Amino acid sequence: MAMANQRLTGQDPIPGLVEAVLVALGEDPGRQGLKATPDRMARALRELTDGYGVTPEDVIAGAVFDQDYDEMVVVKDIPFFSLCEHHLLPFFGHFHVGYLPKGKVVGLSKIPRLVEVFAHRLQLQERMTKEFAEALAGALEPKGVGVVVEARHLCMEMRGVQKTGGQLITSCMLGTFRRDPRTRAEFLDLVRRT
């Protein structure tokens, strides 16, 4: 991957840019506590955006199985951490994912991994929800997919726009989850159940 190569050749421009930001903030990047900060922040940013260049196929390939199972599969409370593309501040919460198989199922551990691929990019929650749902639909060609994402956004909470810690809830329903109110209701009922 491009980022790994950049790190190996020692040409990552991010540490120098972070140092410039520290100076612009009025800090002394040479003081003990900040000395390693540009490198640390560069590593953290690379890690938190390592979903770029990873395709859903990279994650799911080899874990899709032919299976004659036609009941709804639901995976709840998958934690995620992402960075909003407007402020590069964290937003984080949970994915709830359901699909109705049509001859193919995916290994369960792959769903959280697929969540991470989309969360580890600069994101909008709305887009992330839709991208994830479409990727799962593309990989499994199921009868339908439902995705609900609940998240807190630090760019709202820390900046005082909204101090209440309210959650933003987004959803994307495809196929039977969109067309059939009963399927959608069954999914949402499973998601709500604690």
Ligand SMILES: [Zn+2]
């Ligand atoms: Zn933001």
